[in-house]
Amino acid sequence: MKSKILLACLAISSLTSEAQTNNLYEIFGYKTIVVYETKISEMFKIINIDPTSDIKTLAYNVEEGFVLFLGLNDSVLSKVKIEPE
Amino acid sequence: MNKVVILILFFIFGITSTQGQTEEQKNIYKQAFEEQLQMIKGVKKIDFKRAVYLSENSFYEGKLNYEAFCNEISTTGNKLKALIKQKSLENYKTAGNWATFTYVMDSLPVNNFKPFTYDFEDFMGDKDWTKMFVTKLIKSKSGNCHSLPYYYKILCEEIGAKASLALAPNHVYIKHVDEKGQWSNVELTNGGFPRDQWIIKQMAISVESIKSGIYMSPLSQKESIAMTMFDLTNAYEFQYGYDDFVLQTTDSALKYFPNNICLLMMKSNCVKYKIEKERKKPKQNLKLIDTQIALYKKTIAKIDNLGHKDMPPEIYEEWVKSVEEEKAKRNITTNR
Numbered sequence: 121m122k123s124k125i126l127l128a129c130l131a132i133s134s135l136t137s138e139a140q141t142n143n144l145y146e147i148f149g150y151k152t153i154v155v156y157e158t159k160i161s162e163m164f165k166i167i168n169i170d171p172t173s174d175i176k177t178l179a180y181n182v183e184e185g186f187v188l189f190l191g192l193n194d195s196v197l198s199k200v201k202i203e204p205e
Numbered sequence: 206m207n208k209v210v211i212l213i214l215f216f217i218f219g220i221t222s223t224q225g226q227t228e229e230q231k232n233i234y235k236q237a238f239e240e241q242l243q244m245i246k247g248v249k250k251i252d253f254k255r256a257v258y259l260s261e262n263s264f265y266e267g268k269l270n271y272e273a274f275c276n277e278i279s280t281t282g283n284k285l286k287a288l289i290k291q292k293s294l295e296n297y298k299t300a301g302n303w304a305t306f307t308y309v310m311d312s313l314p315v316n317n318f319k320p321f322t323y324d325f326e327d328f329m330g331d332k333d334w335t336k337m338f339v340t341k342l343i344k345s346k347s348g349n350c351h352s353l354p355y356y357y358k359i360l361c362e363e364i365g366a367k368a369s370l371a372l373a374p375n376h377v378y379i380k381h382v383d384e385k386g387q388w389s390n391v392e393l394t395n396g397g398f399p400r401d402q403w404i405i406k407q408m409a410i411s412v413e414s415i416k417s418g419i420y421m422s423p424l425s426q427k428e429s430i431a432m433t434m435f436d437l438t439n440a441y442e443f444q445y446g447y448d449d450f451v452l453q454t455t456d457s458a459l460k461y462f463p464n465n466i467c468l469l470m471m472k473s474n475c476v477k478y479k480i481e482k483e484r485k486k487p488k489q490n491l492k493l494i495d496t497q498i499a500l501y502k503k504t505i506a507k508i509d510n511l512g513h514k515d516m517p518p519e520i521y522e523e524w525v526k527s528v529e530e531e532k533a534k535r536n537i538t539t540n541r
Contacts, residue, residue: 142399142400143398144383144389145303145307147384148292148294148297148300148303150311154392154395154396156397156400156403
């Protein structure tokens with residue numbers, strides 16, 4: 121299960137590295153040489169369906185290897201390091 | 206005895222003549238400012254090219270030849286018009302923008318296969334203020350994020366195309382409407398077309414500053430003239446330091462561009478200098494100090510409320526260099 125979550129996180133993080141290309145003068149045959157890339161570092165979030173729990177969300181940061189337990193308004197309740205299996 | 210009197214007379218004459226020369230040079234700034242003010246007030250026709258020339262000519266103590274400056278631009282403009290005609294692109298709204306862009310960024314017969322480059326040396330003009338100038342760019346074919354978009358705008362207007370300046374922290378770029386009627390960005394420091402999202406993220410622009418319109422909005426013609434007034438003030442401050450002229454010009458320009466961060470920062474720096482200067486005097490004017498402190502606080506509060514966050518120069522330099530590194534990494538050659 122842990123591996124599946126990690127794989128899902130990896131897939132999401134690779135998708136968020138979006139290549140932004142735009143060539144304003146393409147219609148005139150201009151070939152742009154500049155590619156603008158923005159790496160968005162996002163965390164994989166799982167919402168807790170238990171409304172009575174103080175923990176509202178689990179946020180995984182795969183790159184840095186930790187999980188955040190988030191409460192209301194994304195307040196950090198605790199941080200747990202992900203150990204390799 | 207006579208020798209001493211003659212020496213004193215020479216000394217007095219020397220001081221008087223230097224002071225007179227400085228006053229004469231300062232007058233060139235004052236005249237230039239008056240002309241820019243007439244443009245922004247609508248008394249005189251708005252002419253961005255002329256306004257840019259006025260700022261740069263003041264720094265050069267009135268020694269720049271306006272006719273030669275216009276001829277240079279007009280010759281290039283004719284080449285660009287010919288290029289558009291040669292490619293039968295007259296019916297496209299953005300053909301002029303494209304022609305100007307390729308002239309500046311590409312390797313073409315019209316620019317003798319020598320495109321303009323980014324001048325990494327003293328790119329903020331800290332040592333040499335002329336590094337900011339369009340005249341320097343034309344002469345050396347290298348410039349920065351100030352001179353490159355200014356020149357682009359001047360050339361576009363010369364050939365009847367439309368282009369607006371846009372501001373980001375410590376940065377100027379171009380915005381113009383594309384063929385589909387959408388605002389697009391043109392980045393002349395690397396010849397790309399960054400999307401708004403990229404600019405926001407890369408230049409750490411706050412949501413508040415976008416909402417308040419201080420960054421990323423296309424500047425109106427009057428706002429562009431206000432920018433040249435800021436340039437004039439900056440050049441003056443570089444040569445003579447802060448004085449009442451700096452405050453007068455910034456206040457006048459702010460009337461027409463009240464949310465301009467560059468002008469507001471110039472004003473706050475000038476007021477701060479005035480406070481410090483007064484405090485150093487043996488007999489301080491406390492009332493003046495109090496008034497200036499209140500003015501300083503008011504100006505700073507306005508800057509903060511507009512959501513401005515300054516980008517440190519080293520981060521900006523890193524950003525520009527990273528683009529060049531990226532180009533090199535991709536084995537892109539531009540014959541520069």
